[in-house]
Amino acid sequence: MKTNTRILLFPFLGTLLAGGFLMDAAAADIATLIAPCEDCHGKDGASEEPKIPTIGGYSAIYITDSLAVYRDKTRPCEDVKYPAGKHKGETTNMCEVAKNLSDEESGLVAEHYAGKPFVRAKQSFDAELAKVGKGIHALECKKCHEDGGSSSDDDAGILAGQWMPYLQDQFEEYTTGKRPMTKKMKPKIEKLSADDIKALIQYYGSFQ
Ligand code: HEC
Ligand code: HEC
Structure with missing residues (x-):
């Protein structure tokens, strides 16, 4: 949309863009594209920040879908x-980050x-609660989040070994309706009690 406006306003720049000259030059440099990602999500997307998810090893579809939403x-x-x-120290958010990427760049x-390994977070967890969470997962979540949510193949993110504080935030956004859910996951999440959620988070954190 931005490009179209520019083409209308600046025919000369528009011609350059249409020719793909600027686009290709920008898109080609993967190191430049991922530099801001790495500052937050860690080297190769293996986060060292408990509130920032690890993204290395997620499926390409999950990442492009996430950037789109x-x-x-x-x-x-x-x-x-x-x-x-x-x-460092400057404030931004994922909407701002995603806004600046073209489809091609995303x-x-x-x-x-997607080509990097998912590195599980080293974090402490409650083994008893994790056991309870394992049971709930097997009953309600396994169908779409295989092997404890450790497979990128189901395009549903990776839960096993993800940072627990990040997951905690996501459950809060799901249960308060801030983050949209797929139709089929919604009833599963909505029937969880606060204790169920606590146990599930400990279960995902127990994969190390
Ligand atoms: C300033 C820090 C920051 C930068 C820069 C940043 N991210 Fe993020 N990213 C976050 C945080 C925090 C979240 C989770 C919170 C949220 O949803 O608001 C997140 C979430 C994501 C998610 C969703 C993960 C999931 O499990 O659903 C993806 C995918 C992602 N980022 C990719 C990227 C990519 C690709 C880049 C670089 C183009 C990038 N991020 C740059 C901080 C950052
Ligand atoms: C019908 C399939 C389905 C079921 C059942 C399901 N999920 Fe999901 N889940 C998904 C999909 C698809 C996503 C991808 C993101 C989205 O659509 O929000 C997802 C995303 C998530 C995320 C966010 C991952 C991230 O990286 O941010 C969490 C947490 C989650 N699910 C937990 C659960 C739990 C806990 C259960 C069981 C109580 C469950 N899901 C059951 C399909 C499902």
Whole structure:
């Protein structure tokens, strides 16, 4: 949309863009594209920040879909400060990040992270609660989140070994209706008690 406006306003720049000259030059440099991602999500998308999810090893489809829902703001974007890098301490959010990527760039970034291993977070968990969570998962969640939610093949994110504080935030957004859910997951999430959610989070955190 932005490009179209520019083409109308600046015929010369429009011609350059239409020729793909600027687009290709920008898209080709994967290192430049992922530099801000790495500052927050960690090297190769393996996060060291409990509130920032690990994204290395997610499926390309999950990543492009996520960037799309951030871009159109159907998924909420909490403000977050860069924990490292040249923007350290500056505030932004995923909607702002996604807004600046073209479809082509989103695809490139997604392919890049899909090719990295998912590194499980080292975090402490309650083994008793994790056992309870395992039972709930097997009953309600396994169908779409296989092997404890450790497979990227089901395009539903990775739960096993994801940061527990991040997951806690997501459950809060789901249960308060801020983050939209697929129709089939909604009834499953809505019938969970607060204790069920606590146990599920401990279960996912127990994969290390
Ligand atoms: C300033 C920090 C920051 C930057 C820069 C950033 N992210 Fe994020 N990202 C986050 C936070 C925090 C969340 C989770 C919170 C939320 O949903 O608002 C997130 C969530 C995501 C998710 C969803 C993960 C899931 O499990 O659903 C994806 C995918 C993602 N980011 C990809 C990227 C990519 C690709 C880039 C670079 C183009 C990037 N992020 C840049 C902080 C950042
Ligand atoms: C019918 C399939 C389905 C079922 C059943 C299901 N989910 Fe999901 N889940 C998904 C899909 C698809 C996503 C991808 C993101 C989205 O649509 O919100 C997802 C995403 C998630 C996320 C966010 C992952 C991230 O990286 O941010 C969590 C947490 C989650 N599910 C937990 C659960 C739990 C707990 C259960 C069982 C009580 C469950 N899901 C049952 C399909 C399902």
